[in-house]
Amino acid sequence: MFGMFTNCLPLSCVDSVSVRLVNGNNPCAGRVEVLHDGQWGTVCHRDWDITDAAVVCRELDCGTAVKATLNAHFGQGSGSISMSNVYCSGSETALKDCRSDSRCSHDNDVGVICSGYTDLRLVNGSDSCSGRVELQFLNDLGTVCDACWDMRAANVLCRQLNCGIAVSVVGSDWFGEGSGEIRADVFNCDGNETKLSECSISSWSRAECSHSRDVGVICSNHGSIRLVGSGGDCAGRLEVFHSGSWGTVCDDSWDIKDAHVVCRQLQCGVALSNQQVPAWFGPGSGPIWLDEVECEGNETSLWSCSSPGWGKHDCQHKEDVGVVCSDFETVRLVGGNSPCSGRVEVHHDGQWGTVCDDDWEMTDAAVVCRELGCGAAVEALDRARFGQGSGPIWMDNVACRGSESTLKDCRSRGWGVHGSCSHCEDAGVRCSGDLLSTSPC
Structure with a gap:
């Protein structure tokens, strides 16, 4: 919507743009101005609240309302005062649909701070349910600092992407460093929100963040582990995705408890067999990512199990581990x-x-x-x-x-x-x- 506004005159956009935010540090924050009779005017703070602000944010595709400001927080406007005593039910698609009058002064001009994030995605993972977090602010994509994220925010993100629940929050060593702007806002999520834009946001010092701290998320519906070489999804050589590459797991210390976790994570039932014959499903290629994996057996994800760390091993591919789960059709x-x-x-x-x-x-x-x-x-x-x-x-x-x-x-x-x-x-x-x-x- 902002792109459309900047490419045409206000008079030709009356039906498409009737509200704007002025004097903020981005297009989703600022003094509220509405277009009426061919002129931009301000809104008085009488009865202005977060419900009214939410309508503005929705109309501008700026996410949800974070704050409804009063007393010319973004400076005094000029010209007419188009609206006062605004009352929105919250379901309106445009501010002009809300009830109001126009008696006030510019020292009472209202403003809005919106969440501003119009889209999000996970990139550089094995699928759309794992990867580096990138948030879109209008047409610009940016990464998120790992100091600003926790499992509650990750759960909301996974839910919004229809990717289940969050399995892990990881650093840039998993999915690589991004580029461009770093979103250094702190998302204060309860964890039960349906969208990230519903979480309240507080600021964070941008000086403390760099792309080496870009955060990544792995959701439960991701494909960062797989079983290959059997012709089915529930049996085969175990492969895991890390740092942009698929690699194998060494069979040192591998037992049926570890295999149970793999089958559970893949929704393949329980482990029928822990193939301890070296490379039962054939040797893999590429990196050997994990060795000496130790699971209790009740974990929901292999990532919750302990190991010496990524790429630390003394193995060859002839020791690649395999798993056969109960849901494998033989x-x-x-x-x-x-x-x-x-x-x-x-x-x-x-x-x-x-x-x-x-x-x-x-x-x-x-x-x-x-x-x-x-x-x-x-x-x-x-x-x-x-x-x-x-x-x-x-x-x-x-x-x-x-x-x-x-x-x-x-x-x-x-x-x-x-x-x-x-x-x-x-x-x-x-x-x-x-x-x-x-x-x-």
Whole structure:
């Protein structure tokens, strides 16, 4: 709106700009002036309060009202006094919509200080929910000094960005130093505000801040950890994002408690396996960011666990740690009339493949049905009863005891090892859950 005002004459902007702030140190603070009958005039302080100021800030896209000033705080105006005894309900879109009269003097001219921040973002992170904090003041972006932030302000920011809650407030070593102006205001948030502009603001000495103190925020809905190499989001080599790069975690001291925290943070359930075989999902590349990670197991984020620090390790990528979570899909049924019947397919080495029907029987089918939460096995089917699959035949001569929690735990000839099997021998299963799903009742 300010850009539009500076590019046209007041008389041609009556319908678009009817209020302005004058004599402040930025366009979102100053003496309130309104346009009436082709002339700019001031507003008298009678009945002027924060509700009225809020309407001005909203009209100017200047955030929320921080303060309603009185007694010509920003200097006396000149010309007419356009409004006095202003009464706004707070829902108005323009100050001219509020009730008022015009009897007063210029030593009572009112002013407004608005929060001024029209947009915000997190930059240089792995996604829009983590990064260096940058606030937009009209058309200018600036960073925020880390002396001015706490977890309450970070929580509000994450909520405003639809990024969940704040996990951590970090320094410039995470997301790099910014450039331009440094916003050195202190945001005094309670933590339950829906927008940062709703927090009260107090000033801070700009001399104490530099870009080496630019603050960053990590929100709970961020993607700064990931599991790769399995073909799914809930199993794989653990990688973390730091200082603009993805890197791995060394398996020194890594245990199931650490793995539980990773699965919880990724919303993948609980850890089924802490892959202690070195580089189970293959060695990574780039930096090894963490080593000797120590979690209690109840943390909501890996960042709450202790470690010697970023990049401090005595490891090689052949020691990269992996995690398998309970929500990782390792077996599925394809081609049936429900998720509980179909051709058995297992996920291995990044690919889905089938199971040969040699020695396939009810004990094996029971493990599949239990793993999928599909009840008991009704039929163990052979000869591609649900159609032929494609890709590798991963398992042959499967021999389950029946107590295994997953088909992968059953004995077989080995991954991809099979006799003369072809896809016309793909095994299938029908579970009791299929009968329930197709019941007319």
